Amino acid sequence: MGSYILRRLVQGLLILLLATILVFFIMRLMPGDPLLLYMSTQDIGTLTTEQMEALRHQYGLDKTLPEQYISWLGGVLRGDLGKSIYYRMEVISLVKQRMPITINLGIEAFILSSLLGIFFGVICAVRRATWIDTVFTILANLGITVPTFWVGILLIYFFSLKLGLLPTTGYVSPIKDFGASIRHSIMPVFCLSLFSIAALTRQTRSSMLEIVSQDYIRTAWAKGLSEKIIIIRHQLKNALIPVITMLGMQVAMIFGGSVIIETVFNIPGMGRLLTTSVFQHDFPVIQAGTLIMASVIVLSNLLVDISYGWFDPRIRYG
């Protein structure tokens, strides 16, 4: 197992390297000078040509592309992710500001989607062909198809504008004010987890239905075990392999979906940071964001693969 994990980590590092090289060169080959975004057509923000060149040197943009990449990579190894051109602060500071917010919402969405998605999937499978199964299946299909930004605006319309129950936008840290944090998080977390709940419901239902016809399940019933024991200890555990795979993918989807949700609900997380940086050609932030997102996905996939061994003892890694 140890050698397997090491092998996967090395592979992960290679993937990260490739991802950063790809993003680095593609972004820099795209037309558009990020320094020109300093300029304001209202004149008060205009810099002279000499000042522009000084800034270009300050951000290392006057070096060749390979030099810039190596310089950036060296900085990463030293813990220096560079300085944002748009925000004019160290990228590591920006990440420290924004990452906890996205992680907080991401974890809440992940837990909610895992619990509800698996629960609804089990219910659907156990109560197959009943009205419960029909209703939840319809809801799951809706959850996959409706755009999350539209759901978000709808929620704001009903719960904030019409009912006045929840604030329209914003984020409050749970450390600062737990109650306010919950109130601000309800709608964005629900939107963030909606697709995952729907997808997990469908997958869990499908996996459970495959298991239910197995001989050992029939044996369990014949032995007189209770429904609860059969579902949880025998059916669910064996049905979870594909569900776990999907859970790993949900991590990426939750991070990706945070871009839209953070924009709608005005949450200053990593998603919004990355969106703004892409539009502004803020190379250092794009690089750092890519590295972080890719790392999260690589690690989550590794955790998923390792967890297979727990769910299915037949799976062992050499």
Added chain:
Amino acid sequence: MKKILIISLILLISIPLFIGCSSESPTSPGITSSFSTPGSATPVSGQSGVSSPQPQYGGHMKWIHTGGMPILGHAIDGVFGTRNTRPALEGLLLSDEQDRIHPWLAESWDVSPDGKVITLHLRKGIKFHDGTDFNAQAVKYNVDQTVEKNVPGSAAFTNVKSIQIPDDYTIVFTLDKYDYAFLLRLAQGFLIGSPTALSKPTTPENTAKDHLVGTGPFKFDSWSVEQFARFTKFSNYWQKGKPYVDSVEVRTTPDITVAIMSFKAKEVNFVDVLDPSDAVALAKEGYEIYLPPLFFVHVIIPDSANPQSPFADKRVREALEYALNREAMAQTIGKGYMFPAYQIATKGDPWEQTGLPVRQYNPSKAKRLLAEAGYPNGFKTTIVSDVRIRRDQLVAVQTYLKEVGIDASIDMADVPRFNSLTQSGWSGLLMPGFPVGSTLMGIVGHFNDTVFTYPSRKQFEGYKDKWDAVFRQTDYEQMITQLKANLKIEIEEALITPYIYDQPRCVIDDKLQDMNWTKRHTFDYWSPADLWLKQK
């Protein structure tokens, strides 16, 4: 029973889908008062100092914009734009709607006959929020730090040869050459912070707390990145009796729909920069739409400097103008909030002039001109624009050009690429998404910028000298005369095609008074000291 349940559930789920998809058809705007023609209508009562009732004390004012709040602090921290920092920071001077200069923290100034020595006399007895005296040393410190840190705004001082301080409340700037823009920049964006605070080392997370210390009517209280900035009343403000409200909060959100919902939920008193369709919808619901005294003109710039381009021929450029139905575009796109533009001036601007060619919509004449120029069957070209433009403007122009035989494809650039094109050149028609501000700085800045030089636009004879000459005039009237002369050539030669005027429409609740948003010909301007809330 089951069937009824299922059908009920489906109906229940479907209702929000229809609500979400419904749209109102626009009607004429329900604005209570507005500018009927640019620059000439009566402002909304209480919104620009026109016979407003007696201000009342108390309350917490909140407003929201979509401009972002990535960092907060003083200009030396790299903060650009002043809407988020106006409650705490003030400038030495102010401008008016004709870009004339007025005193503020500087109570008067002298300009030497050659215009190269500008002496500012500062108000006495003003303190920064941290108790530091406001004086000439404080001003010089701000200037020196801005220049040293090479931040946007430092270009305002590249023309300054030296700064002297003959006494505590007099500061003398000696310029290499006279430049009216120097005074305008002091009036429209250079804000003063406490030198005690600015000299304190800080981190990017703490620039607001450490550096946002000024002479303004409110002290910095707290902020959250890309969310809000809060300020509380400064009891020792130099304008006695002000401010009126206890606190102000500036919020930001990237989505205007959400901002409007926040307003309707009574979370904020004011929302700025509405789309015309949003303004129409809000007016219809009975909300007050505020139209500030600041205009922007949308333009099209042909690549007239490119000898291979059809637009190198003046007749083709004129044809472009005759092809556009400005009145229809203003009415349809603007829904009553935009106006056709034939010159880069609004009614009442000192640089508005008569006698300029007015090339009104005439597709037959456009075709005739194209034929005379050697394009009887039209030609293909590209409209280069950026993501900030309204799509319907772009499509309207493309459609009008098609009608006269000019087949224009659209190249939509992101902002960095678009900015690069204004520096390196383009092919075809350039249609900036961000319009030209119809102010002295906006216009001269557009034509005489040192970075965005629009090299594909033909420059008339003596272009650089004539545009430089605008701000070299020590007399205001002579400055306007020079500006008019330059604009006359640009319009006569059809080197730039203005087509519609726009305003930053806002919605305001009935409690908020005297906010003076974008007054003083300054886009980010508002007056926290003057605003007040009608109490019940």
